[in-house]
Amino acid sequence: MRSPVNMRRDARQRQRGFSLLEVMFASTILSVIILGVGGFWYAANSHVADLVLKQKAIFVLNAEVERLAALYVFTSFATDPTNGPVTTTGYDGLPAIPSTRLVYPNDVTLIMGGGNNFITTAANTFAIGSEFLVWDNLGFLSSLNRTYVWIDKNRNLVGRLSWVTTDITVASCIQTADCSCQRFDNLSLNGGRCQRLDVYLEYPYRFATAGTITAPAQLQTISVGTIVGRG
Numbered sequence: 001m002r003s004p005v006n007m008r009r010d011a012r013q014r015q016r017g018f019s020l021l022e023v024m025f026a027s028t029i030l031s032v033i034i035l036g037v038g039g040f041w042y043a044a045n046s047h048v049a050d051l052v053l054k055q056k057a058i059f060v061l062n063a064e065v066e067r068l069a070a071l072y073v074f075t076s077f078a079t080d081p082t083n084g085p086v087t088t089t090g091y092d093g094l095p096a097i098p099s100t101r102l103v104y105p106n107d108v109t110l111i112m113g114g115g116n117n118f119i120t121t122a123a124n125t126f127a128i129g130s131e132f133l134v135w136d137n138l139g140f141l142s143s144l145n146r147t148y149v150w151i152d153k154n155r156n157l158v159g160r161l162s163w164v165t166t167d168i169t170v171a172s173c174i175q176t177a178d179c180s181c182q183r184f185d186n187l188s189l190n191g192g193r194c195q196r197l198d199v200y201l202e203y204p205y206r207f208a209t210a211g212t213i214t215a216p217a218q219l220q221t222i223s224v225g226t227i228v229g230r231g
Helices: 004-014 020-074 123-128
Strands: 086-088 101-103 134-137 146-152 157-167 193-207 220-230
Touching: 020 146, 020 157, 020 193, 020 220, 123 134, 123 193, 146 193
Parallel strands: none
Antiparallel strands: 086 101, 101 157, 134 146, 146 157, 157 193, 193 220
């Protein structure tokens, strides 16, 4: 028969909790799991935010392509020496994109008619105006001008807009048919010259009301190409 002393010792051993070493080991494992899940969640959330911003940039770019196509097809925008596109150069970004590009002029009222100017050179007007406004950030020289459009106005994120055009040359004709590209507006019975229009949007730049632009740590570039008629 076991003595009362042995019985009390066995009871104490059965009631013994976790040791400090066991608690520390379990806490370490739990911390690793929590940190891993937290890191995965942060990465996934950041990736989703990037995709949402890219989708917004795509919507903005498509809208600008439509606006430019209308200007090229239905107005004298392409050939107007005063109110047409401004040639700019000195861009940073992907080396595959031409460093010389076109941007909007300061004003397209004379081309589009009174009250239809969607371009502003005032940073404050751009900040408080419509999200469809275009800001022409003037440089010391016109060749240093840069054009910006809103991508996410609530977060003060903008994209830098520019484009290049390339004349389309028809290689051969059928009998005596006109070799030039057919105008989309059908105003020319003999056809007219067409151009390839490649539009670029670089983002996400951060805009300040005072007109300060902060470049992103990693510049993203998206582009769309189309064909426009030109008289």
